Amino acid sequence: MVHLTAEEKSLVSGLWGKVKVDEVGGEALGRLLVVYPWTQRFFDSFGDLSSPNAIMSNPKVKAHGKKVLNSFSDGLKNLDNLKGTFAKLSELHCDQLHVDPENFKLLGNVLVCVLARHFGKEFTPQVQGAFQKVVTGVANALAHKYH
């Protein structure tokens, strides 16, 4: 369970309200594939991932990034029950997709970098701290059903 103070919850929802979920999702997933190229192993069917430009402009990457971030958004509405919220997705990632949960931590940190880039001054250490708790909580929830 993730423990955010009332202030942290307010900082998170305040910032998230301004996030363009569609764009940020694509950017975060794209950067994951560029910065940690082994993560491309899960996306063989996505077509051209041959260069940073190819990855960032790949329509399947953008679409999947959007999907991932919408899911993340759901998590933000259920901070008191992340494990429940992500139970089915956790099973999926373990049993069918066979994704090493380490990747969830990588994506979480990439998302934090993307938010810092978009929000600049607004992304204070306190805001970052609150988001680090959230991405850790989501990563743990997604890993929870692994066996």
Next chain:
Amino acid sequence: MVLSAADRAAVRALWRKLGSNVGIYATEALERTFTAFPTTKTYFAHFDLSPGSAQVKAHGNKVADALTTAVAHMDDLPGALSALSDLHAHQLRVDPINFKFLGHCLLVTLARHYPGDFGPAMHASLDKFLSHVISALASSYG
């Protein structure tokens, strides 16, 4: 993950751009590390960690100098950082996981201050560079 010529060129170019502000950004990275990863504060129980602390600023400058040294010696990071590695391993006895937390917060700081420069390829080069620095710092351990 070898540091390619392109990675090195990208890191050097960004470092030139940071100029004399490296200390400011390293200090901010430290502040972010203490806020986002509170366990890291255990190594600084003797510090004033309140915002604007002179001790944190001084430490930020030390970290900045070390990173600048690293940028100038990307061909031999273990050699260039061996004294610092010994210090962290044998005297300070810092668990190496913490280097990753600071590395991440440095990326966040640079993304926040240089959004236009922090494209995906630069992000990748910086991350690789910091991984190599962390490896070199951890080389004296055990």
